[in-house]
Amino acid sequence: MNDIWLGLGSGIAFGFIIQRVGATNPQKMVLAHLMKERYIPQFMLLVVMIAALGVFGLEAAGTGTTRVLPTSLVATGLGGVLFGIGWGLSGYCPGTCWAAVGEGRMDAVFALLGGLLGTAAFAQLHETLIPALYMPTNFGQITLSDWLGSPALALGVLLIFFGGGVLLIGRLWGPQHD
Amino acid sequence: MEPTKEKSYWPIIPSAIALGGVMVFIFATFGPPASSSGFVTTLKGLLQPIAPEYIAGKSHYRMMPGPGSWLMAFVLGMAIGGFLAGRTFGREVHDVPQAWQNRFGSNKRRRYAATFVGGFLILFGARLAGGCTLGLFLSGSTQLAISGLYFGAVIFIVAMLTTRLVYIHKEDSHE
Numbered sequence: 380m381n382d383i384w385l386g387l388g389s390g391i392a393f394g395f396i397i398q399r400v401g402a403t404n405p406q407k408m409v410l411a412h413l414m415k416e417r418y419i420p421q422f423m424l425l426v427v428m429i430a431a432l433g434v435f436g437l438e439a440a441g442t443g444t445t446r447v448l449p450t451s452l453v454a455t456g457l458g459g460v461l462f463g464i465g466w467g468l469s470g471y472c473p474g475t476c477w478a479a480v481g482e483g484r485m486d487a488v489f490a491l492l493g494g495l496l497g498t499a500a501f502a503q504l505h506e507t508l509i510p511a512l513y514m515p516t517n518f519g520q521i522t523l524s525d526w527l528g529s530p531a532l533a534l535g536v537l538l539i540f541f542g543g544g545v546l547l548i549g550r551l552w553g554p555q556h557d
Numbered sequence: 558m559e560p561t562k563e564k565s566y567w568p569i570i571p572s573a574i575a576l577g578g579v580m581v582f583i584f585a586t587f588g589p590p591a592s593s594s595g596f597v598t599t600l601k602g603l604l605q606p607i608a609p610e611y612i613a614g615k616s617h618y619r620m621m622p623g624p625g626s627w628l629m630a631f632v633l634g635m636a637i638g639g640f641l642a643g644r645t646f647g648r649e650v651h652d653v654p655q656a657w658q659n660r661f662g663s664n665k666r667r668r669y670a671a672t673f674v675g676g677f678l679i680l681f682g683a684r685l686a687g688g689c690t691l692g693l694f695l696s697g698s699t700q701l702a703i704s705g706l707y708f709g710a711v712i713f714i715v716a717m718l719t720t721r722l723v724y725i726h727k728e729d730s731h732e
Contacts, residue, residue: 390634463715
């Protein structure tokens with residue numbers, strides 16, 4: 380029961396913030412992807428940097444729950460390609476479309492319905508696609524820490540890499556449109 | 558574009574600190590946040606009463622909790638959060654974004670058909686990869702997971718190319 384209240388509260392805070400930053404607005408997503416407006420991609424990278432610092436702190440304090448998803452060269456990549464086409468076409472991703480439905484966007488309602496159908500289609504094919512596409516190139520739950528040998532070093536590299544990304548987007552993307 | 562005298566969006570640095578804080582809170586109280594998994598949970602809840610044997614026989618539904626779960630509460634919370642934020646924002650929402658109108662006109666059905674197909678692809682792709690922008694890219698990169706960084710790079714590149722192909726022509730001639 381506690382989980383439900385925690386999930387609900389976290390979801391409300393999450394949905395509220397992403398609406399306020401403009402991530403539920405597909406117009407802004409299109410402008411971001413066309414490199415005309417820099418704010419949403421910069422925001423996403425900053426969120427990762429801040430959350431990574433916080434989760435590093437949680438782990439140091441021996442609390443919190445982490446679960447690293449495996450990397451499958453083919454399935455993670457192919458899934459990303461399909462996802463990228465859908466994201467580019469609609470301007471929505473699975474999380475933002477829930478908040479955008481709440482905001483009253485009718486095109487998001489259709490994205491959500493399409494999403495339910497896409498989920499049903501994948502669930503139907505799971506037994507065929509996971510062994511065929513996911514398992515053969517599955518490298519397991521690898522992290523940057525495994526590659527670099529130290530979690531602190533890996534965090535440092537992530538912060539430099541993403542911080543550089545924020546600056547680069549600031550250079551290459553245009554300023555806010557409205 | 559919309560008139561400029563409306564309420565403006567939040568600046569990104571305080572917003573990123575706020576959302577990063579929410580992410581850390583979720584890691585502390587639950588585990589890695591995810592939203593495409595919430596679609597599986599929703600569907601499981603919808604199909605369970607109609608086709609219980611089907612749900613019980615499919616591993617994709619077996620691996621996710623049903624509706625009485627953190628995941629279900631989280632995605633519903635997202636909708637409530639979006640509702641509250643939208644209601645108090647004072648800016649009108651458009652069913653058809655301006656960039657789409659510039660390229661394809663204001664026919665709502667065409668836009669809805671496109672977002673339906675887009676929604677299908679983002680969820681099919683996310684379920685194949687194991688997560689979405691939140692569950693795989695944001696949560697994964699936060700945990701320094703290669704899967705999250707790899708997925709993030711692919712989705713940004715492909716979405717940027719797709720947007721260019723779909724939206725670019727008239728968008729430019731109108732400016």
